[in-house]
Amino acid sequence: xxxxxxETAVGLFLLIGILSLxxxxxxxxxxxxxxxxxxxxxxxxxxxxxxxxxxxVEIAGVGVGRVKSIRLKDYQAVVELFIPGDLKIQExxxxxxxxKGLIGEKYxxxxxxASDKFIPDGGRIRETESAIDYExxxxxxxxxxx
Amino acid sequence: xxxxxxxxxxxxGPVAAILSWLLVLAWVPPVSAGEPTxxxxxxxxxxxxxxxxxxLKRPEKKEERRRKLRQVVDRQFDFQEMAKRSLGIYWxxxxxxxxxxxxxxxxxxxxxxxxxxxxxxxxxxxxxxYLSEKVEGQYAVVKTEIITSKGSPIPVDYKIFKDKNxxxxxxxxxxxxxxxxxxxxxxxxxxxxxxxxxxxxRLKDKSKNE
Numbered sequence: 455x456x457x458x459x460x461e462t463a464v465g466l467f468l469l470i471g472i473l474s475l476x477x478x479x480x481x482x483x484x485x486x487x488x489x490x491x492x493x494x495x496x497x498x499x500x501x502x503x504x505x506x507x508x509x510x511v512e513i514a515g516v517g518v519g520r521v522k523s524i525r526l527k528d529y530q531a532v533v534e535l536f537i538p539g540d541l542k543i544q545e546x547x548x549x550x551x552x553x554k555g556l557i558g559e560k561y562x563x564x565x566x567x568a569s570d571k572f573i574p575d576g577g578r579i580r581e582t583e584s585a586i587d588y589e590x591x592x593x594x595x596x597x598x599x600x
Numbered sequence: 601x602x603x604x605x606x607x608x609x610x611x612x613g614p615v616a617a618i619l620s621w622l623l624v625l626a627w628v629p630p631v632s633a634g635e636p637t638x639x640x641x642x643x644x645x646x647x648x649x650x651x652x653x654x655x656l657k658r659p660e661k662k663e664e665r666r667r668k669l670r671q672v673v674d675r676q677f678d679f680q681e682m683a684k685r686s687l688g689i690y691w692x693x694x695x696x697x698x699x700x701x702x703x704x705x706x707x708x709x710x711x712x713x714x715x716x717x718x719x720x721x722x723x724x725x726x727x728x729x730y731l732s733e734k735v736e737g738q739y740a741v742v743k744t745e746i747i748t749s750k751g752s753p754i755p756v757d758y759k760i761f762k763d764k765n766x767x768x769x770x771x772x773x774x775x776x777x778x779x780x781x782x783x784x785x786x787x788x789x790x791x792x793x794x795x796x797x798x799x800x801x802r803l804k805d806k807s808k809n810e
Binding site for chain 2: 500501514544546548550565566567568570580581583584585586587591
């Protein structure tokens with residue numbers, strides 16, 4: 455009897471361990487657990503300067519979502535944004551790729567607009583600003599425009 | 601095989617002719633100049649014409665020249681839409697009267713800032729290249745590039761939309777920076793750290809000092 459008890463305990467322990475690991479990887483990997491309600495928006499940029507899936511989407515500095523995927527279409531970067539909850543984005547909102555500090559991580563900032571129309575789920579943010587190439591701006595400034 | 605050749609060969613000549621003719625018809629120059637590009641080009645050409653007019657370059661004609669530039673720019677730019685977009689979420693909180701006043705202040709600000717900038721380009725060596733145009737429904741982007749007299753290109757994108765029958769500019773993106781977004785973040789900062797009245801006061805002061 456005692457032997458079975460020990461084996462059950464080990465099994466239980468292992469199971470709890472695996473569950474904790476799963477929970478951790480979901481939390482740390484910032485994976486959206488299936489079933490989270492929200493809307494998906496797309497934005498096209500001329501340059502995204504290496505933004506990664508999982509990067510933050512912010513409005514007024516507040517995280518409102520994440521970058522789900524990035525792909526290339528007609529030599530333009532198409533970024534898929536996932537915004538959980540029922541936050542609505544105006545049609546004339548501007549999405550821009552920004553950097554935290556000069557060399558910090560990249561994120562997408564959305565500047566809300568004035569329109570009374572909202573972008574539907576799966577729609578596209580028409581107004582975008584590509585990542586600013588600080589290096590080329592600085593070098594233009596240092597070496598002067600030719 | 602032989603039979604096929606026999607049947608097809610007599611047709612080959614005319615078919616090739618028709619095909620090549622169709623190709624000629626379908627051929628579009630790499631930069632297709634559509635209606636939006638044409639309108640931007642017209643405005644740019646008129647601005648350059650005014651800038652190069654020697655008669656208007658005389659100091660006593662300065663006001664007249666400025667007035668003419670404003671007229672040309674006014675026709676192509678939708679200042680109402682630009683002002684609305686720049687104020688962002690605060691636009692709908694204002695009364696129609698306040699909105700009207702804001703549009704007037706904002707267009708003064710833009711014209712003072714930008715016409716003054718344009719005026720400085722006097723050498724007349726600048727060239728505008730029209731790179732591409734993308735139309736989507738009533739919205740379009742015209743990508744251009746201004747080659748300065750020193751030869752370095754400045755990318756300028758015009759965001760335009762069709763209002764009734766006319767294409768009107770609602771945003772300009774210079775070196776990747778959106779004019780509307782620039783003002784949107786500045787206005788937001790002034791309004792959140794002060795008030796809307798503070799913003800109006802600043803805009804009024806600015807147009808007075810110019």
